Amino acid sequence: MTVDAVIFDIGNVLIEWQPERYYDRAVGTARRQAMFAAVDLHAMNDRVDRGEDFTATVYATADRYPEFRAEIRRWHDDWIEMASPEIPHSVRLLRALRAKGVPVFALTNFGIGSFDHAVTHYPFLEEFDRRYISGHMQVIKPDPRIYEMVEQDCGIAPGRLLFTDDRADNITAAAARGWQVHPFDGPRGWAKVLVAKGLLSAEEAR
Structure with missing residues (x-):
């Protein structure tokens, strides 16, 4: 046709687009696995993809999980490194x-x-x-x-x-x-x- x-x-x-690969390199596989088990980061990203504010959504999620606050903020701050x-x-x-x-x-x-x-x-x-x-x-x-x-x-x-x-x-x-x-x-x-x-x-x- x-x-x-x-x-x-x-x-x-x-x-x-390989966030897990980025985090394995940035914080180590064990830390990445623990974070992804505790926090549904892909669901967070879906909210951004539906139109929610990029910075506010990622930072608010980071604040809800203080154990992983610094790492979650990287989803925003180091985003280009994940999307490359x-x-x-x-x-x-x-x-x-x-x-x-x-x-x-x-x-x-x-x-x-x-x-x-x-x-x-x-x-x-x-x-x-x-x-x-x-x-x-x-x-x-x-x-x-x-x-x-x-x-x-x-x-x-x-x-x-x-x-x-x-x-x-x-x-x-x-x-x-x-x-x-x-x-x-x-x-x-x-x-x-x-x-x-x-x-x-x-x-x-x-």
């Missing part, structure tokens, strides 16, 4: 699609403040034709509503949208709405899909 727009997730597609590095081949694919005139969108679970911070380190985040940031939308993937909001805004039929995401639940939700999907497992596989769909040549997808 024809593809009228390509939609990228960001975390673990264009930028690596970029995935260069994926960024090249984004730019190659745009160079061919293919509309490229972002659909990402990302907070308002954390995304604004990310843009200062990753300028390519400003290169999308449309950006769907969950913090602004106040709903996160895989809630079907976020996909519906994308469809309503862009006006493109679901079957003509091609979406990649590293999380199976997000892919399943998009597929349920009729989107073309690719479970992201690395840029090489994504590149092959873009070539197979006729959006890029093999050379352009390198």
